[in-house]
Structure formats: C-alpha cells, structure tokens
Amino acid sequence: MEIKDAVTTLAAMAQETRLAVFRTLVVAGPDGLSAGRIADALGVAPATLSFHLKELDRAGLVIPRQDGRYVIYAANFARMGALLAFLTENCCRGDSAGCAPANADTDAAVDCCPAPDSCC
Template identity: 65%
Template sequence: MEINIAVKALAALAQESRLAVYRLLVEAGPEGIPAGKIGEALGIAPSSLSFHLKELAHAGLVTSRQESRFVIYSANFAQMNALLSFMTENCCGGAPCGPDCSTACPHVEGDHS
C-alpha cells in the first residue's frame, strides 16, 4: 500500500461517526447493510450519513451496491487488511512474529512467557 492511500484511509477513520459506521459494517460482514439501517442503528441523520459514507468510499474502505431501491454498504475487507499490513509491516524488525505479536514482539511491554 502506498503511504498516500494509507493516510487517506486513516484520515477517513479518524472521525467518530465514520469509525462507528465502519465498525458496524465490519460486524455485518460481506453482505453489508442498507444505508437507512446504518443511520437508524447509529442515530446519524441521512444527510450526515451520506457525507460519512462518501468519505469512507473515497478512502476505499467501503463499497456499495444497488439492490432494488436500497443502497447496501459493505466494509472493504481487502483494503482494511492492506492498511493493517502496511501499519505492521516492520513489526519485530520485519521478522514474522505470528498472529499474536504481543507474545513474540520484543517491542511490546509485558510478560512474554
């Protein structure tokens, strides 16, 4: 992932409502949620929700599809995984440290036994 793409994604998530929307979409899984249900679940007005979804889509973090008269939004898991990989690619000096870095990484404080 290029740094400018990572910055755009992190900036999109650095807002309370957008982070809540993204977390809800992650919870929903690949099938996604209609925009109206997102607004209802999070108490976000339609005009504000539209703005937040546009920002998340612009950052590549969400996708949308039309189903009948509804727009269904889904988390773009590939983009988030790429962002997480970018953020951790140099963890443990670039050496693979496994799924739970905290137990193997000398940079994380705590009991590693």
C-alpha cells in the first residue's frame, strides 16, 4: 500500500460516524448490513449515512452489493489488513517482525521498543 492510499483509508476512518459505521460492519461480518439497518443502528439521517458510506467505499473499506431494493454493505477485511500491515511495516527500525501487537510472542521487540507490548 502506498502512502496516499493509507491517507485516504485513514481519513475515511477518522470521523466518528464513519468509524462507528465501519466497526458495526466489522462486527456484522462478511454478510454485511443494509444501509437502512446501519442508519437505524446508529441513528444517522439517511442522506448523511449515504455520504459517509460513499466515503468508506471510495477508501475501499466497504464493499456494497445490491440485494433487491436494499444495498448491503460489508467491511472489506482485506483492505483493513493492508492498512494494518502498512502501519506496522516500518516499525522498530524496519524490523516489523519484532513488533507487538503483530508479533507479541517474540522478544525481538525489546531491541528497539520501550516495552514488548508498547511497540507499533
């Protein structure tokens, strides 16, 4: 993942309503939820939710599919995984293998991090 993609993805999550939407979809799993159910769950006006879903889609964080008159949104777990990988790849002087929480069991983290469980 390039830095511009990371910025886009982070920006999509850097908004309270959108982060709540995304977390709701993460919990819902691959089956996803319709726009209406998300709106109900979070108490957001339909037009506002639609705006935010478009942002999340633009960032690649959700995958919409038409199902009858509903549009079902599901979290894009692959995209989220790619972001987490990007955020940890330059950790600890380039040795991402030693970084918690990605690899909390190794003790390589102590080579560069204040504590094994406090590294990116």
